[in-house]
Amino acid sequence: MPHHRQVIFHSEKTITINGDTTTVFDSLYTLTGSVRIVHFHGEVITAVLAANLTAAYLDIFPTGGAAVVLSKIAGAPAISDFEVGSILAKNSDVAQILDVQRADVAMILEAGVALQDIPFPFVVGKRSGAVTTIRFSYIAGADYSLETGQILWHCEWIPRTEDGLLVAA
Numbered sequence: 001m002p003h004h005r006q007v008i009f010h011s012e013k014t015i016t017i018n019g020d021t022t023t024v025f026d027s028l029y030t031l032t033g034s035v036r037i038v039h040f041h042g043e044v045i046t047a048v049l050a051a052n053l054t055a056a057y058l059d060i061f062p063t064g065g066a067a068v069v070l071s072k073i074a075g076a077p078a079i080s081d082f083e084v085g086s087i088l089a090k091n092s093d094v095a096q097i098l099d100v101q102r103a104d105v106a107m108i109l110e111a112g113v114a115l116q117d118i119p120f121p122f123v124v125g126k127r128s129g130a131v132t133t134i135r136f137s138y139i140a141g142a143d144y145s146l147e148t149g150q151i152l153w154h155c156e157w158i159p160r161t162e163d164g165l166l167v168a169a
Contacts, residue, residue: 006158008038013168017049017149019140027133028153031060033163034125039156041089042136044103049082049149052141056098058090061135062127070124070134072097079138088151091120123160133169 015026040058056079058070071090077100079088085103092099101107126132136153157166 008156008158009166011155011157011166011168013153013155014045015136015151015153017053017138017140017151019138021140021142023055023137023139025061026136027061027169028136029134029155029166030169031124031126031132031134032165033159033161034123035157035164035166036121036123036160037155037157037166038121039154040120041087041091042151042153043088044082044084044086044149045152046084046150048084049079049086049151050140050142051080053080054078054139054141056088056100056136056138058098059135059137060124060132062130062132064130065127067135069094070122082149093120093122125160134166 011029013028015028018024055073055076057073057076059067060070061067071092072095076097077088079086079100082100083103087099087101087103087107089099089101124134134155136151155166159165
């Protein structure tokens with residue numbers, strides 16, 4: 001019996017932190033079909049993130065429909081003043097908050113030595129007839145429209161359906 005090797009694709013999206021005392025919804029990826037996400041994390045890549053940034057979480061949003069959480073909203077972590085190299089990772093089920101690790105202290109993300117060794121695979125699918133995106137959301141406590149803090153999101157995925165695709169939004 002022949003063995004078929006699955007190809008893992010890698011998509012990236014950089015977002016700039018901004019907001020005006022509101023909940024911010026940054027679309028990271030547009031989803032078609034169904035994909036298996038094998039690794040999903042963000043890394044602070046420029047400047048220190050703004051102060052008063054709270055309730056950081058991920059969800060799937062289909063236009064004209066209700067959002068589906070990918071990480072717990074209640075008790076979601078603050079990301080205020082995170083330094084370059086700080087990590088936000090989805091490495092548990094939807095009942096858990098994002099794992100956040102600040103770069104101002106030594107860090108460990110279990111179950112391996114490197115972040116890519118901590119996959120938490122899950123499957124997501126597009127809502128029929130709707131544009132469906134994966135979003136990163138947070139609450140901005142003041143006007144940060146001029147801030148330059150950025151997070152680079154990485155997503156490794158495998159198509160599950162013939163039309164399965166995940167591209168930067």
